[in-house]
Amino acid sequence: MLLGVQLIKAPFFIMPHSHSHSLSGISTKQAGRPTVAFAHLGCEKNRVDTEHMIGLLEDAGYGVSPNEEDAAVVVVNTCSFIQDAREESVRTLVELADKGKELIIAGCLAQHFQEELLTSLPEAKAIVGTGDYQHIVEVLEKVEAGERVNKVSQTPEFVGDENLPRHRTSGASVAYLKVAEGCDYRCAFCIIPKLRGNQRSRSIESIVKEAYQLAKQGVKELILISQITTNYGLDLYGRPCLEDLLRALGDVEIPWIRVHYAYPTGLTKEVLAAFREVPNVLPYLDLPLQHSHPDILKAMNRPWQANLNSSLLDRIRELLPEAILRTTLIVGFPGETESHFEHLASFVESQRFDHVGVFTFSPEEGTLAASLSNQVSSELAISRKDRLMSLQQPIAAAKNSSWVGRTVDVLIEKQNPQSGELIGRCARFAPEVDGEVFLRTSDIQTKVSPGSMVSGLITGSDLYDLSGEVVGAKKMISAIRTRD
Numbered sequence: 174m175l176l177g178v179q180l181i182k183a184p185f186f187i188m189p190h191s192h193s194h195s196l197s198g199i200s201t202k203q204a205g206r207p208t209v210a211f212a213h214l215g216c217e218k219n220r221v222d223t224e225h226m227i228g229l230l231e232d233a234g235y236g237v238s239p240n241e242e243d244a245a246v247v248v249v250n251t252c253s254f255i256q257d258a259r260e261e262s263v264r265t266l267v268e269l270a271d272k273g274k275e276l277i278i279a280g281c282l283a284q285h286f287q288e289e290l291l292t293s294l295p296e297a298k299a300i301v302g303t304g305d306y307q308h309i310v311e312v313l314e315k316v317e318a319g320e321r322v323n324k325v326s327q328t329p330e331f332v333g334d335e336n337l338p339r340h341r342t343s344g345a346s347v348a349y350l351k352v353a354e355g356c357d358y359r360c361a362f363c364i365i366p367k368l369r370g371n372q373r374s375r376s377i378e379s380i381v382k383e384a385y386q387l388a389k390q391g392v393k394e395l396i397l398i399s400q401i402t403t404n405y406g407l408d409l410y411g412r413p414c415l416e417d418l419l420r421a422l423g424d425v426e427i428p429w430i431r432v433h434y435a436y437p438t439g440l441t442k443e444v445l446a447a448f449r450e451v452p453n454v455l456p457y458l459d460l461p462l463q464h465s466h467p468d469i470l471k472a473m474n475r476p477w478q479a480n481l482n483s484s485l486l487d488r489i490r491e492l493l494p495e496a497i498l499r500t501t502l503i504v505g506f507p508g509e510t511e512s513h514f515e516h517l518a519s520f521v522e523s524q525r526f527d528h529v530g531v532f533t534f535s536p537e538e539g540t541l542a543a544s545l546s547n548q549v550s551s552e553l554a555i556s557r558k559d560r561l562m563s564l565q566q567p568i569a570a571a572k573n574s575s576w577v578g579r580t581v582d583v584l585i586e587k588q589n590p591q592s593g594e595l596i597g598r599c600a601r602f603a604p605e606v607d608g609e610v611f612l613r614t615s616d617i618q619t620k621v622s623p624g625s626m627v628s629g630l631i632t633g634s635d636l637y638d639l640s641g642e643v644v645g646a647k648k649m650i651s652a653i654r655t656r657d
C-alpha cells in the first residue's frame with residue numbers, strides 16, 4: 174500500500190502512460206546538463222506549474238523530454254484532488270519506479286502526503302510542494318548530488334508570473350493563464366485549500382503583460398484560470414476585480430478570452446457587462462454550482478449560494494442572453510435524500526444548461542464532509558449520476574441542434590490527412606471538457622494549419638459535437654455575438 178492505494182504490479186493496475194496528459198510540445202534540448210523527463214497529471218492549473226518547471230529547467234541548460242526512456246530522473250507533477258486522481262498519480266509513480274527511474278514528485282500529492290512519500294517510496298528522491306515548483310532547478314541539482322530533498326512549504330504562498338520561464342504544452346493556439354492561485358472558501362467536500370493555500374491574485378498589470386507575450390506567440394484562445402475567477406483580486410485589491418481585468422484584456426489581440434470558474438456571488442451586473450461589452454471575452458460561463466437544494470448547499474458549506482441559483486441564472490439570461498452555460502454538480506453528498514436529489518433533477522430540467530458535468534461525492538480525508546455520518550452508498554450515488562445524465566442528454570442534444578444553420582468561427586486544431594476534414598472548436602466548446610466541430614472543406618487538397626480560424630456553416634449536430642462546412646476565412650470575433 175502506498176498512501177492508501179493498493180499497488181498491484183499487474184498490467185491491469187499499472188496506468189498506461191498515455192493516461193497522464195500529453196506533453197508532446199516539449200522539445201528535447203541538448204546542452205551540458207542531462208535530460209530530465211516529465212509526466213503530468215491533474216488540472217490545467219497544475220499544467221501551468223508543469224510548464225514553468227519545464228521552462229526553468231530548459232533555461233538552466235537541462236534537456237527536457239516527455240519520454241521517460243530519455244532520462245534517469247523523471248519529474249512527476251501529481252494530482253491529489255480525489256481518490257481516483259491519487260490512484261492515477263500513484264500508479265504513474267510505481268510504473269516509473271519499476272522502470273528504475275529516480276523520481277521528483279511535485280504537485281498536489283507531494284503537498285498532501287509530504288514526508289510519507291519519501292519514506293514509503295525509495296525511488297522518490299525529492300518532493301516539491303504546490304508553492305515550491307519555482308525551486309525545481311535547485312532541487313534537481315541536489316538530487317544529482319545524491320541528496321534526498323523535501324521542498325514543501327507548509328503553507329503554499331507562491332504564484333508564478335510573466336517573468337517566470339514557461340514552456341507551453343497546450344499547442345500553439347490555446348494558452349492557460351493563471352490569474353490567481355488558492356481558495357479562501359472552505360467547501361465541506363473540497364481539499365483544494367489544503368493543497369493550494371489561500372487565494373493570492375496576480376496584479377492586473379502582470380496578467381496583461383503575460384497576455385501580450387502570449388499574443389505575440391500566436392495564441393488565439395486565452396483561458397483565464399484560478400479556483401474562483403470571479404473572486405479574482407479580492408486578496409490584492411480589497412475587492413473582486415474581474416471586471417477591470419476583462420476590460421484591460423480587451424486591448425490584447427487575442428480573439429478569444431474564456432473565463433473558467435465563475436461563482437454565483439461574483440457575477441455582478443458590472444462583471445456581466447464586461448462579458449457583454451469586451452469583444453474578445455467569450456460569453457461562456459462555467460459555473461460550478463454543485464447542487465440546488467438549500468439543505469445540501471448548507472451542508473456543503475456553500476450557504477451563500479442557496480436560493481440564489483435560479484435568480485442568478487435569470488440575471489445572466491437577462492444581461493447576457495447569448496451566454497453558453499456549463500455547470501458541474503455533485504450527487505451523493507452525505508445526507509442527500511431522494512427529495513434533495515429530485516430538487517436537483519428538476520433544477521437541471523428547468524435550467525437547460527448547455528453542458529453539465531456530474532460527479533459522485535468522494536469523501537476526502539481531511540475535509541469536513543468525509544467525517545459526516547450520513548454517507549450515501551456509492552451504488553446510489555452512481556445511479557443518481559446516471560439519472561441526471563439521462564435527463565440532461567436530450568437537453569444537450571437540443572441545445573446543440575439549435576446551432577444548425579448558424580455560421581460560426583471555428584478555431585482549427587487538426588486536419589484529417591485522408592479526408593481533409595477540419596477538426597476544431599467554436600466558442601461554445603471549451604477545450605478538453607466540451608465537444609468539437611467537424612468541418613468539410615470544398616477541396617480535400619486544401620491544407621489548413623492548426624491555429625487558423627475559419628468560418629463554418631453548421632449543418633449537423635449530435636449529443637456533443639457539431640458538423641458542417643467551411644464557408645470562408647476567419648472573422649476574428651466570436652459568432653456567438655450576434656448583437657455586435
Ligand code: SF4
Pocket residue numbers: 356357358359360363364365366400401
Ligand atoms: S469547491 Fe471551489 S470554492 Fe469550494 S473550497 Fe474548493 S476550490 Fe474553493
